[in-house]
Amino acid sequence: METNNKKGILLVNLGSPRSTDVNDVKEYLDEFLMDEKVIDYRWFFRALLVQGIILKTRPAKSAEAYKTVWTDEGSPLIVISKHLQKRLQEIVDVPVGLGMRYAEPSIKTGIQELVDKGITEITLFPLYPQYAMSTTETVIDKAEEVRLKFFPDIKINYVEPFYDREIYINALAESIRQKLPVDFDLLQFSYHGVPERHIYKTDPTNTCNMNTCCQKEDNPSHKFCYRHQCYKVTELVCKKLGLPKEKVMVTFQSRLGKDKWMEPYTDATLEGLGKKGIKKLAIVCPAFVSDCLETLEEISVEGKEIFLHGGGERFDYIPCLNEEQSWVNVVKTLSEEKLNDFYFH
Numbered sequence: 001m002e003t004n005n006k007k008g009i010l011l012v013n014l015g016s017p018r019s020t021d022v023n024d025v026k027e028y029l030d031e032f033l034m035d036e037k038v039i040d041y042r043w044f045f046r047a048l049l050v051q052g053i054i055l056k057t058r059p060a061k062s063a064e065a066y067k068t069v070w071t072d073e074g075s076p077l078i079v080i081s082k083h084l085q086k087r088l089q090e091i092v093d094v095p096v097g098l099g100m101r102y103a104e105p106s107i108k109t110g111i112q113e114l115v116d117k118g119i120t121e122i123t124l125f126p127l128y129p130q131y132a133m134s135t136t137e138t139v140i141d142k143a144e145e146v147r148l149k150f151f152p153d154i155k156i157n158y159v160e161p162f163y164d165r166e167i168y169i170n171a172l173a174e175s176i177r178q179k180l181p182v183d184f185d186l187l188q189f190s191y192h193g194v195p196e197r198h199i200y201k202t203d204p205t206n207t208c209n210m211n212t213c214c215q216k217e218d219n220p221s222h223k224f225c226y227r228h229q230c231y232k233v234t235e236l237v238c239k240k241l242g243l244p245k246e247k248v249m250v251t252f253q254s255r256l257g258k259d260k261w262m263e264p265y266t267d268a269t270l271e272g273l274g275k276k277g278i279k280k281l282a283i284v285c286p287a288f289v290s291d292c293l294e295t296l297e298e299i300s301v302e303g304k305e306i307f308l309h310g311g312g313e314r315f316d317y318i319p320c321l322n323e324e325q326s327w328v329n330v331v332k333t334l335s336e337e338k339l340n341d342f343y344f345h
């Protein structure tokens, strides 16, 4: 069915500071951590924790970390997202925009650029394989806020979390297969963590108990259970690669603050592996589709140091999908499914 509406795709990623200057990092962390879907305390307590404590010391420390991964073109996350946008634009016949949940280019900027090209129907692609309140949900909230305030006449639909889609699993498994050393003792899947509270909060069925349920085949909470979706990616990829359970482990990284986050923690695990006889480790981070501070610094540099210090001998970091052709094809397929959905509403 033909319509007069013009369609476009908006890729949305997390975002990075404008530069490695401490003030820019502070501004970015302020916007990020004052998001009520990230630090989900009531405003007063969130402000007390973020502005009263975290922002006093973290910006300087994070700025130093960003300096170690920054490129001539800018933050790896932004640079890779721009490359993905360009590669996708080469193979689809609708305009492709780019926006970030925090800092620039913002979601508003991304929508404005598409609107300036006459676009009235946007398929927004949150670049997160798994659902989380602090990622997928806050992107949708922000996009809806911006749409209602500035672009009430356009329509937006959203690509859903794609953690169990076969095309994605095939692309990820093949990418890992190509980079995995022949000889390794363990393949560690390190996912970005979230506080356990977030998992309970976003479970409309109240059935996730953070223990056995997340790895069960069926549980009504799975649609909103980030933990389940991380285990599912691991299970499906390992099945594709024919990896036995003994050679695989799931851990969660990047925790912040004193809350209880999902366990096991990546750093504590890395520390103990050497003593358990794991000498050759490969590690992959499938919560991220683009390499960023959390993979290039926290895992590839800090994680490696922790592992070697604990008695490990060889550490191979397996990069994210970034701009691999198979991944660009996944983004195309999932976007086009949603673009076609507009015809049926």
Ligand SMILES: C=CC1=C(C)c2cc3[nH]c(cc4nc(cc5[nH]c(cc1n2)c(C)c5CCC(=O)O)C(CCC(=O)O)=C4C)c(C)c3C=C
Pocket (backbone or CB within 6 Å): 014, 015, 016, 017, 029, 037, 038, 039, 058, 062, 075, 077, 128, 132, 134, 135, 192, 193, 194, 195, 254, 256, 287, 288, 291, 292, 293, 294
């Ligand atoms: C991939 C999914 C992500 C989830 C889930 C997530 C949750 C989450 N993150 C923080 C705090 C921080 N995260 C930071 C960096 C960062 N986080 C993600 C992704 C997820 N976060 C990415 C892609 C990045 C890298 C950004 C980049 O510019 O490269 C940071 C900033 C860096 C630092 O100071 O360490 C913080 C802080 C919380 C609190 C949270 C869930 C509640």
Ligand SMILES: [Fe+2]
Pocket (backbone or CB within 6 Å): 208, 209, 210, 213, 214, 221, 222, 225, 227, 228
């Ligand atoms: Fe669960």
Ligand SMILES: [Fe+2]
Pocket (backbone or CB within 6 Å): 192, 254
């Ligand atoms: Fe994060």
